[in-house]
Amino acid sequence: MKTIHLINRPEGTPSLNDFKFVEEEKPTPKEGELLLKTLYVSVDPYIRGRMRDTASYIAPLELNAPMESQLVAEVIESKNSNFFKGDFVTGMLKWKEFQTVPGTGVNKVDKNKAPLSAYLGVLGLTGVTAYLGLEKIGDLKEGETLLVSGADGAVGSIVGQIGKIKGCKVIGIAGSDEKINRIKTKFGFDGGINYKTTQNISNDIANSCPDGIDVYFDNVGGEILDAALANMNKFGRVINCGAISIYNESEIPMGPRVExxxxxxxxxxxxxxVRDYVKDFGPAIKQIADWMQEGKITYSETIVEGFDNIPQAFLDLFEGKNHGKMVVKV
Amino acid sequence: MKTIHLINRPEGTPSLNDFKFVEEEKPTPKEGELLLKTLYVSVDPYIRGRMRDTASYIAPLELNAPMESQLVAEVIESKNSNFFKGDFVTGMLKWKEFQTVPGTGVNKVDKNKAPLSAYLGVLGLTGVTAYLGLEKIGDLKEGETLLVSGADGAVGSIVGQIGKIKGCKVIGIAGSDEKINRIKTKFGFDGGINYKTTQNISNDIANSCPDGIDVYFDNVGGEILDAALANMNKFGRVINCGAISIYNESEIPMGPRVExxxxxxxxxxxxxxVRDYVKDFGPAIKQIADWMQEGKITYSETIVEGFDNIPQAFLDLFEGKNHGKMVVKV
Incomplete structure (x- = not known):
């Protein structure tokens, strides 16, 4: 069986050379353990931060050890009375075809309630991120204007839909006309700006948000954040959820001072x-599931096939090749 | 009688040439009005912002019209039944030796409770700024570490003392050894850093705050803010109260991105x-007055004499020539 190690801490943009496929023997579960077969692997921008050797909100990945992220796996053998062969689970797990785990740190998911991949996206950390970011920091009120960057992404597309549920005007920023079209037709955004073709993003935001921005849900940082700040209203709130535009810089890049x-x-x-709010995950997932059942929330996912393609799928995030949640089906 | 007009919107650092002394006739109060004689004039960094022609939290000053700021004045004639000759009032008033006002927009102050100049400082907007900034944004808890810039200034010196009252470790940043000495001996700070002589302010902050910074009360912005952010703890709070280090820049200066x-x-x-919290001013001033009576809060002021010296006193703020509140006694 194969596993994927991190063998290099990249400076700047990561590449396939930072990963190494290593052959291992398939493990055997001890008493109390489960043997898991990996089915779906989540690749996410935040993983770039874990490839650094510096303190972050989550410990750095070890060098010459397996990569890890959120996975959906099938229990193929159980020596733990709480799990049975055929159960499906999610958890923060290793990039391995098979692995053993104790019965802790994984949660069962129901294949009949939603497709398994959804538990890595809309019903997983990305959906919860959208919901709790707006809830805990955004303080979004009916009638306000919400701007979302990475609007066609896993988090952004959910953020925009929640904004519409809350009765707000919602404008999205994304990097292709196809994405802009999708956020308007599929996700119900009121408007969108293609940051790659705009002449002046700050002017375009001003035109799209004639009443100014009350809440900016930022997934990208950098110059788009600058343009959003220039258009914020008094008492505006910025949810700094991600900064994918600067994650690959080896030094902190410069920008206009915000103070x-x-x-x-x-x-x-x-x-x-999102990890600061673990105790709120349950109610958040329930709310999102309810909205899905009411037809108020839909989602996109980009599913790449094959264990060997996990590193490339991760790299493709930084090119914006995904729309919605990027998941690898093993 | 004299009045001081703004005759030029400065690019960069303001100078005496931006002001003009204009002779006017002493006004006569109409029915319902008061005639005021200016006694004390508050000069404050925020006034720099009002000299620009751009939207801010407070309207721009008009060109070729009188400057204004918080004043203490004496009622020398009253045609308003709520005020009497000999009353003292504060309010946002013009830089004029004498002026008439309607009975609204000024508040009586009691000369027997505190020196009149204190109503422009510790018992005025600066004291309230310190108190409400910590209260509304800082969320300061006992045992935490509080860093304050402009620590010997009007606001900073009160912030530090409130930090000590709340049971925190308090470190101040200021621009001379004399100021550092004063914040420790007079205001009870636990330590101080002279930003003008430090080799590396970020390292000095790290050494002074071995447990990291929980709350940073920022009066200066710029590189000191960068150094503070580098030393903040998880869940840290930054109160962006002032940015005197960048107020004189004509374009937004660049700095390391914060996102x-x-x-x-x-x-x-x-x-x-502070103007966002006008309804909280009463209780805030009462609390500060109580602490003053208990001997827990003291204050510094730099009193410059003479109406003609108001513009120079304002300019001296940007050189840090004041310690504590800068006030002009007319």
Whole structure:
């Protein structure tokens, strides 16, 4: 069986050379353990942060050890009385074709309620991120204007739909006309801006948001954040959820200072990490599942096939090749 | 009688040439009005923002019209039944030796409870700024570490003392050894850093705050803010109260992008403008007055004499020539 190790901490953009496929013997579960077969692997921008050797909200990945992320796996052998052969589970697990785990740290999921891959996306960390980011930091009120970057992405597309459920005007930013079209037709955004073809993103935001921005859900950072800040209303809130545009920089990049703008407009900017709110995951997932059943929330996913393609799928995130949640089906 | 007009919107650092002394006739109060004689004039960094022609939290000053700020004045004639000759009032008033006002927009102050100049400082907007900034944004808890910039200034010196009252470790940043000495001996700070002589402010902060920073009360912005962010703890709060280090820049200056740090450490940065909390002024001033009576809060003021010296006193703020509240006694 194969496993994927991190063998190099990349400077700048990661490449396939940072990963190595290693052959291992398929493990045998001890008493109390489960043997899992990997079915779906989540690849996410935040993993880039874990490839660094520096303190972050989550411990760095070890060098010459397996990569890890959220997975859906099938229990193919159980020596734990809480799990049975044929159960499906999710958890933060290793990039291995097979692995043994104790019965802790994995949660059962129901294949009949939603497709298994959804538990890595809309009913997993990305859906919860969208919901709790808006809930805990956004303080979004009916009638306000919500701007979302990475709008066609896994988190952004859910954020926009929740904004519409809450009765807000929702504008999205994404990197292709196809994506802009999709956020409007599939996800119900009121408008969209293609940041790759715009002449002046700040002007385009001003035109799309004539009443200014009350809440900006930021998945990208960088110059799009600058343009959003320039268009925020007094008492605006910025949910700093991601900064994919700068994750590959080896030094902190420079940008216009924000402190003058924050003071002038009494703006709140707050870093959001979904892991800070683990105790709220249950109610959040229930709410999203309810909205899905009511037909108010839909989702996109890009499913890449094959264990060997996990590293490339991860790299493709930084090119924006996914729409919606990027998942690898093993 | 004299009045001081703004005659030029400065690019960069303001100068005496931006002001003009204009002779006017002393006004006569109409029915319902008061005639005021200016006694004390508050000069404050935020006034720099009002000299620009751009939207801010407070309207721009008009060109070729009188400057204005918080004043203490004496009622020398009253045609309003709520005020009497000999009353003292504060309010946002013009830089004029004498002026008439309607009975609204000024508040009586009691000369027997505190020196009149204190109503422009510790018992005025600066004291309230310190108190409400910590209260509304800082969410300061006992045992936490509080870092304050502009620590010997009008706001900073009160912030530090409130931090000590709340049972926190308090470190201040200021621009001379004399100021550092004063914040420790007079205001009870646990330590101080002279940013003008430090080799590496980030290292000095790290050494002074071995447990990291939980709350940073920022009066200066710029590189000191960068150094503070580098030393913030997870869930840290930054109160963006002032940014005097960048107020004189004609374009927004560049600095290291903050979004990655905010996300990594779940930091909240929030612009604070005391005028957003007018309804809380009463209880805030009462609390500060109580602490003063208990001997827990003291204050510094730099009193410059003479109406003609108001513009120079304002300019001296940007050189850090004041310690504590800068006030002009007319």
């Amino acid at each position: 003058g703008t924050l003071i002038k407009k009494s703006i709140r900017m707050q870093g959001f990490t | 990655g740090t905010l996300i990594k450490k779940s930091i909240r940065m929030q612009g604070f403008t």
